[in-house]
Amino acid sequence: MEKPVIKKKKGISPIWILPILALLIGGWLLYTSIRDAGIPIIVHFANAEGITAGKTKVIYKGIPIGVVQDITVDPGIDSVSLHIEMDKITKKGLVEDTKFWVVKPQVEAGRIRGLDTLLSGSYIAVQRGTSKVACREFIGLPDAPPIPDSAPGLHITLTAPQLGSVQRDTQIYYKNISIGSVQGYKLNGPGNEVEIFVYIKPEFKHLVHTKTRFWNSSGIHFTGGLSGFKFRMESLASLIYGGISLYTPEYQIHSPLAENHRVFPLYEDFDAAEFGLKLTLRLPSAKGIEPGITKVMYHGFKAGVVNKVDFDDKSQEIIACITLDPRAEFILREGTRFWVVQPEISINKIRNLETLVKGCYIAFQPGDGNYKDFFEVSQPPETEEILPAGKHFTLVSDSSGSLSTGAPILFRRFKVGEITKCTLTPNGKKIKADILVYQKYANLVKTNSVFWKSGGLDINAGLNGIKIEYGSIEALVAGGITFTNPPSSKKAAEAPEGHEFFTYEEHQDAVKNTPALQEQGLTVQLKTPRTKGFSIDSPILYKSIEVGKITDFHLDKEGKNIIIDAFIRKKFARLLKDSSLFYNISGFSVSGGISGIKLETGSLKSILAGGIAFFTPEPGKPASEGDQYVLYDNYQEARDIDKKMISIHFARPNGLHDDIEIRYQGIKIGQVRKVEFSADMEEVICRAFIDKQASRLFTSGTKIWLVSPEVSLSGIKNLDTIVGGSYITLRPGPGEPADEFVAMNRPPQLEKTTSGLDLILETAQLGSLKKGSPVYYRQVQIGQVTGAQLSPDAREVFVHINIEPPYDRLVYSNTRFWNTSGIRVRAGIFSGVKIDTESVEALVAGGISMATPEKEKGHKATAGQHFTLHKKGDENWKHWCPAIALEQ
Amino acid sequence: MSQIDISNCETAREADLGLCHDCHKLMPMEGRHEVDCPRCGARIHLRKPGSISRTWALVLTALILSFPANFLPIMEVNFLGTPDASTIMDGIIYFFKEGSYGIGAIILTASILVPCFKIIGLILILLSIQFHWKSWLRHKTILFRIIEFIGRWSMLDIFVIALLQVLVNFGYITSISAAPASTYFTGVVLSTMFAAITFDSRLLWDA
Known part of the structure; x- marks a missing residue:
């Protein structure tokens, strides 16, 4: 067996790139973290309230530049040390005079600060120092530091005799816009004045000129007296927190812009800031002169204000100190005359009415001469009132009420003239008033014009309402005369100059005595x-x-x-x-x-x-x-009064009452006026009035009965009477007109029909049939039972039915009628159960069905024809289906 | 095909049998190191090639990345314009302080314990193979199975951040965004998961 040859792979697997890559990344991260490592600093604060280690940030211009890493208590236990890691970029900024403070949410009167910190938590704010000496340990400030002088904007100093309500952060307002704030204050060297350091934001720098005036606008200014009061308020914030306002007088608007560290006086108030020129005025009395309120006016323009009223012991005179608008400098001349303008109200004239509201003021007449800044009050120049052109008339009156010189002459409540003079007639019995009607309106006065006094209010109160009539406000105060021209006087001639008129005491008198004024x-x-x-x-x-x-x-x-x-x-x-x-x-x-x-x-x-x-x-x-x-x-x-009165005797007067209606065919034709007992107390007599045109319905044959609600198994009848109340109805009959009737106890059995075919069915027993029982043809209701009565020989019952048109055509002489009242149930073991009923209504109220044969229909049924009412229907009858045209 | 006598063989390798990873067909290797599966066509190895070195590389990557993953902020909460970045541990501490022990424990497990467990476990297994440690082999195999199984759960953190970033986005008022560590953390999780895939557990038994 061949041995396997094991080959060793040479080289490194490419997968090793991964750890090398990871190593590179890791190494780079490590390097950057070391490179960007923050600068550890320590800031000492009195307390670390709201500061969390690892969370609280150092924020500079809204950007986090550091984080509090740790908080430790200083060895002296009187302060805490915040170990802060600052961003590397802040390295240059961390110098000796760099300032740190904690920003917390602050809600104070007039301002809310650090609102963002409510949600994000407190943070440490920093202000960069200008020093070059690096530093790593700082003392934190309890509050934001004042804006450094190097900051862009305007840094100025205000001097004031006392601080007043000015504090750090008191806002500087220009037209109620905050343009800067008080950064701090201190006493000056000798300690007789306060220096207030003010910072104006750069964007408002241009508002401060060298001649700009600053005044303390803290709170409300309210000074008052009987002659008026003065009320001024800056923004609500300044009301609570104090404020300083500034203003550059218009004539100083071109003064150069203020430079840094310029010193301005801080005036006590607006008036002190506004006016500069001093003027003293001697007055015989201070009546109506109110310091700070009484103005110096020139033709309605304000030229100055009375600052102070002093009593001069030496001369036993009143001295008013006035500050004058610098623009009015030209009046400080020897020839200028000053006088006090006060309201004058008398019966014959009202002058200077405006001073009633505005208070007295000092007027002047500029003169020439050398400069002079103290004056004595002189008498106001007499002005002769010139009467406008117009026509003069004479009014004669019994009394002088409302007649006074200057009182207006009104036409349609519009002043067209005035009274110029009032005099007694030589005999002393009447008053004569000379009036002037202005030229423009002179043509309104005709020879027959009617004059009456419209002085004061004319209140006419009563149940008709309250009517207050008054002329103009002027007439209200001074009285007046009103005139009008009777409608027919259009053609009347214009009254000639000097024409004499009689004056009525009031409008009503005038109307009463002038037929032309009365209504037609x-x-x-x-x-x-x-x-x-x-x-x-x-x-x-x-x-x-x-x-x-x-x-x-x-x-x-x-x-x-x-x-x-x-x-x-x-x-x-x-x-x-x-x-x-x-x-x-x-x-x-x-x-x-x-x-x-x-x-x-x-x-x-x-x-x-x-x-x-x-x-x-x-x-x-x-x-x-x-x-x-x-x-x-x-x-x-x-x-x-034009109705026919009838009397109806009721034996059973259930539900009768006064005002019960009498209806015919559902329409009201009369009404019972009175229900009373007959002499024997046996019955009730209704006295009713019947409309004239309905009176012919009441004849000796007329049947009258009371319709009241009836609830029975077969249904509810006269449902309307449950809600609408009972009524009396009638069926006219033949006979002579009558006015005495005996009411029936129940409605007549046979209902009178107006249309359709009336038939009589003969049956042995009435069964459950009653008035209103339906008559069906192929289970469609075509009519109803109108009544039932015994046949004349009493052997049968005659059921009266009425077939509504056009179904009357269905009835032929061979038509079969059978009783379908109730329910028929036939049951058998093999046939099952058969239930037969016409309708639910028929089940309860009874009913009659009818059928007409197809063949041998016979002749058409005539009214009053008699048919036999079968007890039950033949099955065959139901299958009859003759074609009968219902419409022609 | 020659009949293989497997009665004397202790392992498939000895019996010259290879297993297809994909269709699990068992087939004789006939002395070759790699063959193609006759059934599904996948490559069959007796052992995954380069398993040890690949796993080592990935585990080391995970180990290196886990430092920035844990020390850098993973999530940034922007509340009223003030950014507040927090690391994984910050979050866990926050939840424990707030009394949400359950959530804290889940994050602790998924984000810290599991990745550490995986990295340490894999290193242990790799060392065991490298140095032919023959003891506790069965336990190590179980350990590897656990590592393989729990690997996917480590992504929990990343999912949470991704979800929060989408859900909590009220502009200026408050918004959440992923911070750098999330990338590294993803790297750690992916590396360990790949390491578990490239590792061939049979190597344990070759010792």
């Missing part, structure tokens, strides 16, 4: 034995629309009835005919019963104030002025 319409008289809550002005309604009102009441000559004057507006006068009926709708009437509750009201006004309505039941001639009508108590009464 028709006045009729209503007669009623008593009024029911009416008053003058109560509305008159037609179909719930107010068409007029009650104008007056008076008793008739005998003193029995009240005559009401009802005024119908012209527009609606044609609705009133001589046949119209008036009724009272005051308040509301409730009528109720099983058939429901009926609430009748007129308008809301009529509920409260009473009212009268009318309707016209039939056409008539138009009413004329002064016609007399009867006023009915209510609508029903008015309605019923």
Whole structure:
């Protein structure tokens, strides 16, 4: 056997590339990790709150540059050391004055800082130092350091006599936008001023000029007095946290931009910052002068403000210190006159009304001369009021109310003139007022214009509502005269200059005495034995629309009835005919019963104030002025006057009540007004009103009965009456018209039919058939039993049926009828069970089937024809199927 | 074909029989080192060629790669813009601290114990062959079977990271991404799995 030759493979398997590759990667990783190894530093903090070893990062400009590796307590146990591994790239930044501080979430009034740390945890922030000396051990700061001077932006110093609410981080606001913050403060050398170091962000650097003014805008400024108050607030943050605002006066806007380390004064407040020029003014009294509020105005422009009001002991005078807008420097001249403007309100004039709201102010008249900065208040210059051009008239009045010089003349509440003078007539009985109507409106005054006083408020309150009438605000305060032109006066001539008019005390007087102003319409008289809550002005309604009102009441000559004057507006006068009926709708009437509750009201006004309505039941001639009508108590009464009244005697009045309806063919034709006992108390008499056109239904042969719900095995009858209540119905009969009836106890057995074919079936027993039992043809209902009665000889029962058209054509003289009432069950051992019924209804209520033979149908059935009602149907009958055209 | 008398032979090799790795056909080698399987056409070796050196190479690769795999961060959680990278061990410690001992144990087993077990086990087996250690051969075989079986489970970590990277991706709020160690860890797992494949357990018995 040949020995196998074992060959040794030479060389190394290529798989060894893998470990070599792995080794290379590993080696490179090792190299890079050594190369990029962080720089270990130690930062001492007072506490390590919120710092986790291995997690807390050092973040510089939002980028993590180091991680806290370990936290140890310093030997003195008064601080902790954070061992931080910083990124290699930070090597150059880790110098002596590099600063570290912990950023934690801070929620303080006015600002929320480090919000990101809420979720991501605290981190250590770092600020790069400028030193060149490398350092590996640092002392951490408790809070973020101030922005170093080297940072871009503007570093300025503010000096203030006291710090106020300024703190570190107090924001600098420009138009309420934060543009920088206070970095720190210290007392100056002598200790008499505070130096506040402010940093302005670079993007807002250009807002600070050399002439820019800074003031403390901390909190709310609220100074007030009777003459007004001053309220100003910077942003809400500054309210709580304090703030410094800055502003460059417009005329200083071109001053050069501020350079670093410039010193600015910090003014106490806005006013102190805004105005520079000082001015003192001597005043006889400080009445109405409020420091900080009272302004110096020139033709409505603010030129300065009163800073301080002092009392000068020597001269016993008031001295007001005013700071003046530097632009108003030109007024500081010898010839300038100052005076105080105060509101003046008197009966005949209102002046300086604006000072009521704004407070007093100091006005001035610039003059010439040398520079001067102290003045004495002088009298305000008298201004003679010049009356505008217009026409003058004279008004005569009984009293002077509302008449005062300057009071306006109103036309449609628009001021068209004013009173120039009021005088008593020589005899002292009347007041004479001279008025001026401005030229523009002079043509409005006609010879027949009506004037009345519209001074103050005219409040007219009552159940009709409250009506407040007033002229203009001016008229409210100073009174006034209103005039109008009666509608017909278009052609009236313009009043000549100096024309004299009488002035009514109020509008109503004017209307009453001027027929032309009164409303056009028709006045009729209503007669009623008593009024029911009416008053003058109560509305008159037609179909719930107010068409007029009650104008007056008076008793008739005998003193029995009240005559009401009802005024119908012209527009609606044609609705009133001589046949119209008036009724009272005051308040509301409730009528109720099983058939429901009926609430009748007129308008809301009529509920409260009473009212009268009318309707016209039939056409008539138009009413004329002064016609007399009867006023009915209510609508029903008015309605019923033309109705026929009948009496119905009920022996069994179950469910009878007032207002029960009388219906014919389901339509209401009348209503019971009253239910009362007969004299012998045996029966009940209903007094009912029947509509006129239905009265011919009531003849001596008319049968009347009460329809009430009936629930029986065979069904529910008169279902509508369960909900709608019972009603009275009738079947008209022949005879003379009558108005006294005796109601039947139950509906007549034989229902009167209006259409279809009436047939009579003869049977020995009625069985379960009853009124309403169906009649089937091939199990389709074609009619119903309308009634049953004994045959005249009492040997049979006559069942009356009615076949509805067009099925009446199915009935021929040879048609068979059989009773299908109930159920027929035939059972046999071999035949099984056979159940036979027409319908479920027939099962319960009984029923009749019919069939007509195909041949020998005989002649068509005629109304009233008699057929035999078989007890049961022949099987053959069911197979008959004659073709009969149901439609022609 | 000559009838082979196998009654005196202790091993298939002695009986000159080779087994097809793919269809498991047993066939006489007739002295050759490699033949093609007449049934399925696969190459039949008496022993996998270069098994020892290949396995050594792969095990060493795994050993080297397991250092960066364990010391570099495997996963980076970015929470509100702050990246937080963690190594496998960080994750396990985190789960144990949080009280999720079950998950911690699973990750510990799948990511640290199993790869270590595989590497150490394979080195042990390889050394045993290299130095013809004849004891505990049966146990070593069982050890190898276990290594072969559990190899695939070591990929669990990688699957978890891959899944998390897809599932937890809420942009700025939080997102998870794979860190460098995941590559090295995959390398470790693949190397050990290939090592188990290239290793021919019959070599143990050749000693």
